[in-house]
Amino acid sequence: xxxxxxxxxxxxxxxxxxxxxxxxxxxxxxxxxxxxxxxxxxxxxxxxxxxxxxxxxxxxxxxxxxxxxxxxxxxxxxxxxxxxxxxxxxxxxxxxxxxxxxxxxxxxxxxxxxxxxxxxxxxxxxxxxxxxxxxxxxxxxxxxxxxxxxxxxxxxxxxxxxxxxxxxxxxxxxxxxxxxxxxxxxxxxxxxxxxxxxxxxxxxxxxxxxxxxxxxxxxxxxxxxxxxxxxxxxxxxxxxxxxxxxxxxxxxxxxxxxxxxxxxxxxxxxxxx
Amino acid sequence: xxxxxxxxxxxxxxxxxxxxxxxxxxxxxxxxxxxxxxxxxxxxxxxxxxxxxxxxxxxxxxxxxxxxxxxxxxxxxxxxxxxxxxxxxxxxxxxxxxxxxxxxxxxxxxxxxxxxxxxxxxxxxxxxxxxxxxxxxxxxxxxxxxxxxxxxxxxxxxxxxxxxxxxxxxxxxxxxxxxxxxxxxxxxxxxxxxxxxxxxxxxxxxxxxxxxxxxxxxxxxxxxxxxxxxxxxxxxxxxxxxxxxxxxxxxxxxxxxxxxxxxxxxxxxxxxxxxxxxxxxxxxxxxxxxxxxxxxxxxxxxxxxxxxxxxxxxxxxxxxxxxxxxxxxxxxxxxxxxxxxxxxxxxxxxxxxxxxxxxxxxxxxxxxxxxxxxxxxxxxxxxxxxxxxxxxxxxxxxxxxxxxxxxxxxxxxxxxxxxxxxxxxxxxxxxxxxxxxxxxxxxxxxxxxxxxxxxxxxxxxxxxxxxxxxxxxxxxxxxxxxxxxxxxxxxxxxxxxxxxxxxxx
Numbered sequence: 001x002x003x004x005x006x007x008x009x010x011x012x013x014x015x016x017x018x019x020x021x022x023x024x025x026x027x028x029x030x031x032x033x034x035x036x037x038x039x040x041x042x043x044x045x046x047x048x049x050x051x052x053x054x055x056x057x058x059x060x061x062x063x064x065x066x067x068x069x070x071x072x073x074x075x076x077x078x079x080x081x082x083x084x085x086x087x088x089x090x091x092x093x094x095x096x097x098x099x100x101x102x103x104x105x106x107x108x109x110x111x112x113x114x115x116x117x118x119x120x121x122x123x124x125x126x127x128x129x130x131x132x133x134x135x136x137x138x139x140x141x142x143x144x145x146x147x148x149x150x151x152x153x154x155x156x157x158x159x160x161x162x163x164x165x166x167x168x169x170x171x172x173x174x175x176x177x178x179x180x181x182x183x184x185x186x187x188x189x190x191x192x193x194x195x196x197x198x199x200x201x202x203x204x205x206x207x208x209x210x211x212x213x214x215x216x217x218x219x220x221x222x223x224x225x226x227x228x229x230x231x232x233x234x235x236x237x238x239x240x241x242x243x244x245x246x247x248x249x250x251x252x253x254x255x256x257x258x259x260x261x262x263x264x265x266x267x268x269x270x271x272x273x
Numbered sequence: 274x275x276x277x278x279x280x281x282x283x284x285x286x287x288x289x290x291x292x293x294x295x296x297x298x299x300x301x302x303x304x305x306x307x308x309x310x311x312x313x314x315x316x317x318x319x320x321x322x323x324x325x326x327x328x329x330x331x332x333x334x335x336x337x338x339x340x341x342x343x344x345x346x347x348x349x350x351x352x353x354x355x356x357x358x359x360x361x362x363x364x365x366x367x368x369x370x371x372x373x374x375x376x377x378x379x380x381x382x383x384x385x386x387x388x389x390x391x392x393x394x395x396x397x398x399x400x401x402x403x404x405x406x407x408x409x410x411x412x413x414x415x416x417x418x419x420x421x422x423x424x425x426x427x428x429x430x431x432x433x434x435x436x437x438x439x440x441x442x443x444x445x446x447x448x449x450x451x452x453x454x455x456x457x458x459x460x461x462x463x464x465x466x467x468x469x470x471x472x473x474x475x476x477x478x479x480x481x482x483x484x485x486x487x488x489x490x491x492x493x494x495x496x497x498x499x500x501x502x503x504x505x506x507x508x509x510x511x512x513x514x515x516x517x518x519x520x521x522x523x524x525x526x527x528x529x530x531x532x533x534x535x536x537x538x539x540x541x542x543x544x545x546x547x548x549x550x551x552x553x554x555x556x557x558x559x560x561x562x563x564x565x566x567x568x569x570x571x572x573x574x575x576x577x578x579x580x581x582x583x584x585x586x587x588x589x590x591x592x593x594x595x596x597x598x599x600x601x602x603x604x605x606x607x608x609x610x611x612x613x614x615x616x617x618x619x620x621x622x623x624x625x626x627x628x629x630x631x632x633x634x635x636x637x638x639x640x641x642x643x644x645x646x647x648x649x650x651x652x653x654x655x656x657x658x659x660x661x662x663x664x665x666x667x668x669x670x671x672x673x674x675x676x677x678x679x680x681x682x683x684x685x686x687x688x689x690x691x692x693x694x695x696x697x698x699x700x701x702x703x704x705x706x707x708x709x710x711x712x713x714x715x716x717x718x719x720x721x722x723x724x725x726x727x728x729x730x731x732x733x734x735x736x737x738x739x740x741x742x743x744x745x746x747x748x749x750x751x752x753x754x755x756x757x758x759x760x761x762x763x764x765x766x767x768x769x770x771x772x773x774x775x776x777x778x
Binding site for chain 1: 294451452454472475476478480482483484486487488490491492493494495496497498499500501502516517520524526620625626627628629630631632633634635637641642643673
């Protein structure tokens with residue numbers, strides 16, 4: 001079965017979301033070659049430009065509510081811990097409306113993957129500022145420019161207990177696909193933050209491409225915090241590390257609950273037990 | 274024969290132990306009991322009390338005047354003395370302070386003696402419940418210190434006691450629940466605790482996530498992947514869930530919601546009771562979509578109706594709301610009947626892992642793909658309406674209403690939920706018929722017929738605005754003029770309600 005669908009794509013021409021979609025397909029395709037089954041994937045999307053991926057990716061799941069990707073994904077995994085659960089979410093989705101879920105998802109270390117399309121604006125509602133929009137960012141809702149401190153989601157994920165934290169550049173499909181693949185393979189909660197432009201409302205990332213450089217860090221929290229601190233989502237100067245910023249093995253939610261251990265052992269969800 | 278006994282003290286002193294021990298002894302002796310629990314939002318200190326009603330016949334409420342006061346502290350005497358009947362007894366803590374943590378057990382001993390039972394019955398129960406020398410000694414000393422006032426004899430009734438929360442948990446287990454997801458909130462927390470304690474033995478899972486928004490979305494996620502799922506909350510948490518309920522309406526993922534009401538608005542009177550959340554149970558969530566709202570009135574109904582909520586939700590991919598309140602959830606009822614055999618709740622739909630399944634919060638085509646097409650939107654809206662018609666038809670096989678009292682009486686009382694016990698006790702021996710509404714949505718067509726048959730119709734509700742009355746008016750066009758409403762966060766007392774009913778008759 002193909003990963004494409006026949007639905008008309010309604011992202012703006014040239015939107016980096018096309019590339020993120022390609023990268024996700026590439027990662028899933030590679031995993032399927034290695035024995036993962038298409039029907040065992042389940043995705044959850046929020047509401048926003050990112051979420052249109054639900055119609056373009058031929059895997060099952062729930063086109064959920066704005067901000068609620070993580071609890072919905074948590075539920076799917078509780079219902080059947082053998083599924084590979086992917087959450088596609090936006091920056092407004094995750095870091096504004098759903099921020100509490102983000103912190104707790106990191107704590108729970110449920111074995112699932114969160115992919116954030118961070119274009120640093122609420123684009124489907126015509127460009128208002130999100131927590132990761134740079135200061136001074138102007139929109140129809142904030143004509144005076146943003147004055148609030150920007151949020152550094154990488155740092156927040158690290159201090160909240162995420163066991164896999166990666167960042168990538170949407171424009172680099174190959175690298176993004178590799179990060180998504182590794183994230184899915186990781187046992188525990190994996191968080192992939194994808195920096196992308198909104199080509200209509202916020203072109204800031206395009207200007208920052210040259211500052212990005214690859215890193216890989218595993219098991220070293222101190223180093224991860226240093227990497228996270230290199231760029232605060234505001235300053236146009238400063239290097240932006242991309243790649244795996246942190247990865248460690250920690251007991252997952254389904255390894256901690258005897259009921260879920262049993263479902264995993266029997267390779268079934270609650271329906272078949 | 275009916276007795277009302279106040280058992281009071283400060284929070285943490287263990288008054289529930291007294292009512293628990295005495296209730297167990299009473300039901301073993303064939304007596305019916307009803308235990309009302311009154312406590313403020315305080316963990317240690319303050320004033321808590323239970324009113325234990327004891328009767329040789331079925332009883333589902335308590336009365337305003339009491340036959341005795343069991344006081345764990347002197348404040349209890351001060352507070353309740355005005356309610357004591359002439360010749361009523363008071364047991365004070367002063368003589369038993371030496372028993373420390375077993376003060377409550379000593380007072381339970383006193384009460385058993387006063388009621389006129391043998392010491393052996395008391396000691397056997399203490400051995401079963403607590404089985405330590407200090408407790409047994411305290412019970413013994415309490416028993417010896419008092420004089421017999423009543424001489425209750427063993428009756429032949431076979432009786433069980435259960436709270437509404439325990440009953441909902443049993444109903445869920447009977448429905449083969451796989452996941453219960455909830456965030457703590459009084460008075461829904463009882464079900465969370467009951468189910469959490471049963472999860473390993475009965476092979477299901479109880480999960481408490483970060484908030485009610487997570488609860489409802491996780492509930493839908495779990496149900497989507499094939500788990501029989503219930504979520505639980507009270508008013509404020511239910512408000513937070515409303516967007517998720519609306520997602521249920523669009524996605525058609527089955528979901529059972531347990532809503533235990535308490536007085537609002539806002540934080541309200543959190544540890545007391547109200548029927549103020551019927552409106553939001555009927556309407557909560559944006560957009561137009563079908564749902565089932567069921568309100569049991571006692572533990573046996575709570576067991577049965579929880580099962581029906583699961584059954585209908587799974588069969589139709591709809592939202593089932595099981596509406597309770599503090600008075601039903603936390604009072605301890607006694608009964609001699611048995612719940613009907615549970616219906617099997619079969620998950621027949623396709624779930625992820627079997628094939629590609631898509632559910633959506635957007636209007637969508639039959640494959641789950643987003644659409645904004647006018648004709649599909651219209652078709653889907655009509656489909657949701659038709660689904661409600663089907664649910665209505667299917668619900669007819671269940672008891673949507675019940676009739677009690679004098680079947681041919683022209684005086685009709687209409688009520689629902691936890692007022693059932695007080696209404697039944699209040700109309701005992703009077704020329705009244707009681708129509709209990711169990712299904713609020715869909716609403717039984719019988720209700721209109723019953724109202725038209727009666728000469729004198731009285732609405733009884735534990736809320737300010739008569740929410741069932743409004744619903745009946747909406748569905749039947751009939752306005753019930755006579756209303757007895759109580760909105761002081763306390764349940765109806767049967768003797769007071771009886772007086773009110775005599776007035777309006």
